[in-house]
Amino acid sequence: MTTHPPRRRARALTLIALAATFLAGAAPVAQAEEIPLAPGHRLVEHYEGAPATARPVHGEGPAQHPYLAPNGRSGMHADGAGSGTHPYPGPLGRSPEVDSEKIAAVGGECATVTFDSGGRLLTVCGTFSGFLLKLLDPRTLDTLAEYKLPQRSSTVEAITRLDFEKIFKDTSGGAYFYLDHRDRVVLADSRQHIQRLAHRQKGDGTWEFVVENDWDLTPLVPHDCVTWTNLLPSGVCDPVTSVMPDWDGRIWWVTRLGRVGTVDPATGALRAIRLEGEEIQNSFSVAEDGVSLVTDHALYSLDADADGVPRVRWREAYDRGTGTKPGSVNQGSGTTPDLFGARDAYVAITDNADDRMNVLVYRRGADVPAAERLVCKVPVFGSGASTTDNSLISWGDSLVVENNYGYENPSTLTFGRSVVGGATRIDVRADGSGCDTVWESDVRSPSTVPKLSTANGLLYFYEKRPHAWGIDAWYLTAVDFRTGERAFSRFTGTGLAYDNNWAPITLGPDGTAYVGVFNGIVAVRDSA
Numbered sequence: 001m002t003t004h005p006p007r008r009r010a011r012a013l014t015l016i017a018l019a020a021t022f023l024a025g026a027a028p029v030a031q032a033e034e035i036p037l038a039p040g041h042r043l044v045e046h047y048e049g050a051p052a053t054a055r056p057v058h059g060e061g062p063a064q065h066p067y068l069a070p071n072g073r074s075g076m077h078a079d080g081a082g083s084g085t086h087p088y089p090g091p092l093g094r095s096p097e098v099d100s101e102k103i104a105a106v107g108g109e110c111a112t113v114t115f116d117s118g119g120r121l122l123t124v125c126g127t128f129s130g131f132l133l134k135l136l137d138p139r140t141l142d143t144l145a146e147y148k149l150p151q152r153s154s155t156v157e158a159i160t161r162l163d164f165e166k167i168f169k170d171t172s173g174g175a176y177f178y179l180d181h182r183d184r185v186v187l188a189d190s191r192q193h194i195q196r197l198a199h200r201q202k203g204d205g206t207w208e209f210v211v212e213n214d215w216d217l218t219p220l221v222p223h224d225c226v227t228w229t230n231l232l233p234s235g236v237c238d239p240v241t242s243v244m245p246d247w248d249g250r251i252w253w254v255t256r257l258g259r260v261g262t263v264d265p266a267t268g269a270l271r272a273i274r275l276e277g278e279e280i281q282n283s284f285s286v287a288e289d290g291v292s293l294v295t296d297h298a299l300y301s302l303d304a305d306a307d308g309v310p311r312v313r314w315r316e317a318y319d320r321g322t323g324t325k326p327g328s329v330n331q332g333s334g335t336t337p338d339l340f341g342a343r344d345a346y347v348a349i350t351d352n353a354d355d356r357m358n359v360l361v362y363r364r365g366a367d368v369p370a371a372e373r374l375v376c377k378v379p380v381f382g383s384g385a386s387t388t389d390n391s392l393i394s395w396g397d398s399l400v401v402e403n404n405y406g407y408e409n410p411s412t413l414t415f416g417r418s419v420v421g422g423a424t425r426i427d428v429r430a431d432g433s434g435c436d437t438v439w440e441s442d443v444r445s446p447s448t449v450p451k452l453s454t455a456n457g458l459l460y461f462y463e464k465r466p467h468a469w470g471i472d473a474w475y476l477t478a479v480d481f482r483t484g485e486r487a488f489s490r491f492t493g494t495g496l497a498y499d500n501n502w503a504p505i506t507l508g509p510d511g512t513a514y515v516g517v518f519n520g521i522v523a524v525r526d527s528a
Helices: 006-024 153-161
Strands: 047-049 096-102 109-115 121-127 130-136 143-148 185-188 193-201 207-216 240-245 251-255 259-263 270-274 285-287 290-294 298-304 310-317 338-340 346-350 358-363 374-379 393-395 398-402 423-428 435-441 451-453 458-464 473-480 486-494 505-507 513-517 520-526
Touching: 096 486, 109 505, 121 513, 121 520, 130 207, 143 207, 185 240, 240 285, 259 310, 270 310, 285 338, 298 346, 338 393, 358 398, 358 423, 374 423, 374 435, 393 451, 451 505, 458 486, 458 505, 473 513, 486 513, 486 520
Parallel strands: 109 520
Antiparallel strands: 047 486, 096 520, 109 121, 109 513, 121 130, 130 143, 185 193, 193 207, 240 251, 251 259, 259 270, 285 290, 290 298, 298 310, 338 346, 346 358, 358 374, 393 398, 398 423, 423 435, 451 458, 458 473, 473 486, 505 513, 513 520
């Protein structure tokens, strides 16, 4: 008979319980029903710290991409450069109130959140019957319109094989989407199709989604994937993980198995190359000088030739370590590249070095000599306990990185457990001669994509601390960008339903902070 340590037993029991609920099926979508609180919510502090004073950070944000919605509201990382910054003021901690919307009986996490020109939320929420593209009212979180996307193969595999790690480590199916300059959602679904969808208000006042374009990538992408009618495929399935436009309007796409391609929206022409033997699980960033993406082996800078075929401008391998750490999706960097710098000259990622993860900053130019490409390599967090699977925050010559070591899925942090945590700010020196650590924080943000409000100078993390009584309490925590000091923490909820499981914090034009959580979406806003 095999025995298991208590943590492994608890984790297995949690996953079995989840499996039973998945197989039972999901209830119809509710309209702005609150996410339920688990026991213990009356036994924890609901507010800590004190209201902050807005202190805008100086400098200019990334250049506005001509084919994306205005910076701050176009995608998971807020803009084409992946800065993780919003020009809007987030909550200052003045009697903050919390609202939520439960999307499904179980699951329903709304990861990427964007905002149309009227301030309405556009988000994709993951359910076990398929992803849902939703249009939400920013104040009430009522669903105004909904469009069902196909079920991912990883969900079918998870349910039929009771292996839910496949869901939690799958970044495909529409989780990474963007809002374009005409308020249209562009995403890649689990059929290996790219869709461009508009939303419009009908004569009776209701809203609907309309598919304007559908580009089929299957001629270039292997698509023998697990489905309910194809449980034992014999071929290859290569999910599309992310899409983004370049400065000329081409739509770029990447797949998990290293395919990088383009779609010409005017003609529908498809082009692609293969980065052989490399995996892409993150999104990518775009600027006027090209596309930056990271695989589980190397950082790439690419552009396209006149026919739209991607071509590599330069490639830099990094230390990918010897295995996948707890807190990483795969054996490689977990970051979408940041295109940043006061002179827009740098690109930054993290590596996957075994002992301590490093923040890596490179010079971006195609003509930079190989020996001068690397600006700095800065080790962060503790020995044997450092990794991140979230993009860095970048502003000016500054970077902020958080530690996700120890987080794997929503069962990881049950029974009052947490991660070692930590966040660090690193600045590139003004003369480009290296980088320096500015501050280190003990904030415990297990898996969120944090954000910076440049309008008030606060960083926002989604925090969970260890609790001796086994209460799983989650908080929106604000940290001063300049000093790393905590400003305030506002309780959002208790239990697995409030685990954010890799979803970002997003700051809305009205000052609300939205957090995708396992059971839907949470909104935190000042009431005073």
